[in-house]
Amino acid sequence: MKQQEFFSSRWALIIATIGIAVGTGNIWRFSRIVAQNGGGSFLIPWVIFLLIWSVPLIIAEFAIGKSSRMGPVGAFAKTGGRKFGWMGAFVVFVSTAIMFYYSVVTGWCLRYFFSSVSGDLFQTTNYLDYWNRFAGTYQPLLFHFISISFVAFVVMKGITKGIEKVTKFMVPSLIVILLILFVRAVTLPNAIEGIKYFFTPDLNVMLDYKVWLNALTQNAWDTGAGWGLILTYAIYMRKKEDISLNAALIGFGNNSISILAGITIFSTVFALSSVDAMNQISQSGPANTGLTFIYLPLLFSKISGSSALNLFFASIFFLGLFFAAFTSLISMVELSTRTLIDFGLKRKRAIAIVASLGFLLGIPSAIDLKFLANQDWVWGVGLILSGAFIAFVLWRYGIDKFRREIINGPGSDIKIGKWYNYVIGILIPVQVVILILWWLISSVSWDPEWWNPFHAENAGTAIFQWAIVLTVLIAANKYIVNKTLNNNNT
Amino acid sequence: MDTGTIITMLLVLGIVWGGFGFFLLRAMKYEKMKSQNGEE
Numbered sequence: 200m201k202q203q204e205f206f207s208s209r210w211a212l213i214i215a216t217i218g219i220a221v222g223t224g225n226i227w228r229f230s231r232i233v234a235q236n237g238g239g240s241f242l243i244p245w246v247i248f249l250l251i252w253s254v255p256l257i258i259a260e261f262a263i264g265k266s267s268r269m270g271p272v273g274a275f276a277k278t279g280g281r282k283f284g285w286m287g288a289f290v291v292f293v294s295t296a297i298m299f300y301y302s303v304v305t306g307w308c309l310r311y312f313f314s315s316v317s318g319d320l321f322q323t324t325n326y327l328d329y330w331n332r333f334a335g336t337y338q339p340l341l342f343h344f345i346s347i348s349f350v351a352f353v354v355m356k357g358i359t360k361g362i363e364k365v366t367k368f369m370v371p372s373l374i375v376i377l378l379i380l381f382v383r384a385v386t387l388p389n390a391i392e393g394i395k396y397f398f399t400p401d402l403n404v405m406l407d408y409k410v411w412l413n414a415l416t417q418n419a420w421d422t423g424a425g426w427g428l429i430l431t432y433a434i435y436m437r438k439k440e441d442i443s444l445n446a447a448l449i450g451f452g453n454n455s456i457s458i459l460a461g462i463t464i465f466s467t468v469f470a471l472s473s474v475d476a477m478n479q480i481s482q483s484g485p486a487n488t489g490l491t492f493i494y495l496p497l498l499f500s501k502i503s504g505s506s507a508l509n510l511f512f513a514s515i516f517f518l519g520l521f522f523a524a525f526t527s528l529i530s531m532v533e534l535s536t537r538t539l540i541d542f543g544l545k546r547k548r549a550i551a552i553v554a555s556l557g558f559l560l561g562i563p564s565a566i567d568l569k570f571l572a573n574q575d576w577v578w579g580v581g582l583i584l585s586g587a588f589i590a591f592v593l594w595r596y597g598i599d600k601f602r603r604e605i606i607n608g609p610g611s612d613i614k615i616g617k618w619y620n621y622v623i624g625i626l627i628p629v630q631v632v633i634l635i636l637w638w639l640i641s642s643v644s645w646d647p648e649w650w651n652p653f654h655a656e657n658a659g660t661a662i663f664q665w666a667i668v669l670t671v672l673i674a675a676n677k678y679i680v681n682k683t684l685n686n687n688n689t
Numbered sequence: 690m691d692t693g694t695i696i697t698m699l700l701v702l703g704i705v706w707g708g709f710g711f712f713l714l715r716a717m718k719y720e721k722m723k724s725q726n727g728e729e
Binding site: 210445 | 690691693694695697698700701702704705706708709712713715716719720
């Protein structure tokens with residue numbers, strides 16, 4: 200199959216890829232995790248893992264996608280050998296499973312945006328009740344349908360006319376929205392207390408290994424490294440496009456936006472909270488919705504003396520959140536669609552299948568928050584395996600050869616040195632092993648029935664679901680790989 | 690604000706925001722060079 204479409208420019212690629220990386224995790228998860236892990240004490244390991252996890256894996260994804268010009272199944276088979284196509288299929292499965300419930304979350308953001316614009320959001324003082332009344336109706340299902348349909352429409356238009364056009368509007372708009380909210384937040388009386396907490400380090404907390412592990416998982420989930428999404432967009436990079444500088448821009452750009460959002464939320468919470476700010480900011484709520492959908496609307500209702508201004512700030516916040524979620528959802532749908540295109544389907548047919556399955560398999564998450572939390576738990580942790588698989592195929596190819604021939608190949612603006620071999624060959628595997636072990640030990644300790652696959656968030660349910668998927672994919676490896684590579688005449 | 694907070698703030702903002710600014714300027718420079726050389 201001949202490569203037909205490319206991003207029109209370097210900036211179009213970078214904006215679209217920042218759209219992948221910047222999602223709701225930068226806004227609500229980041230702030231919650233910083234609060235739970237001692238503010239400034241968390242930020243230092245978080246910056247270190249940006250350098251030794253996120254950026255190296257983003258480089259790897261760009262390089263694999265650009266060199267193979269195929270989605271993860273074909274790309275893994277071409278780079279690591281035909282025996283390992285199932286690893287690419289696992290990467291696709293994890294991101295697709297996340298897409299099912301992420302479309303529901305995108306719908307929540309859209310619904311709260313409409314509620315803000317209409318003024319309905321400020322007709323109550325009990326936001327937990329407001330959330331429960333929303334979550335307990337058919338509305339999450341309706342907004343899930345709207346989100347996946349709108350994304351399907353964008354992806355069906357293709358790369359330049361669809362994805363590029365929409366991300367070029369949404370990503371800069373999101374940044375402008377965050378800057379407006381940032382300025383408002385840091386000029387609130389007492390905002391400095393929030394900024395102080397955000398940056399104050401505590402050596403004792405920093406020595407706690409859990410803070411380091413949370414910093415790693417936040418980087419893994421937040422930057423989009425290891426999801427296979429960046430690999431998919433890299434298929435559409437122009438021939439002489441740089442890899443390493445673009446990867447660094449995306450990693451650092453993503454974390455810059457997290458800091459912007461973090462300072463905004465900490466300033467707002469500390470300035471306006473009448474009760475213990477830290478308890479509020481670190482609360483999870485049902486399916487981790489607490490801070491964003493229950494507590495922040497309350498704060499927005501008193502962010503200024505004017506109710507019209509309050510509605511304006513709440514509206515742009517939820518619009519920004521919707522843009523962040525939507526641009527990430529686009530990439531998840533494109534990943535699944537591209538995999539089917541590699542299988543021999545036309546784009547229109549592939550997107551119809553992905554959108555229909557996305558809607559149907561998202562229904563359980565739309566109507567049951569426990570199911571959503573379970574899927575978030577199982578496939579969120581599954582991303583660590585995805586990251587490990589990417590490092591593995593580089594090792595199979597030969598990390599040094601991969602670095603010299605592909606990463607530092609035609610079009611590269613900066614050359615990556617030998618340090619990259621050690622990061623991918625040693626540091627990433629060590630991080631994966633430690634992370635999986637820590638996850639196993641801690642999940643065993645909080646659930647006496649840790650082996651029970653029918654509990655929402657424990658080791659048993661994750662291992663059980665991974666095992667089923669991995670068994671099926673390994674068994675079907677030959678068929679999947681042959682179908683993908685033969686269709687592409689490789 | 691105590692010294693530790695200020696140092697952490699400078700370090701984190703310097704690396705993350707500074708790094709982003711640095712890489713952005715480098716990318717702009719290379720793009721300008723490429724367009725001057727007649728590359729796409």
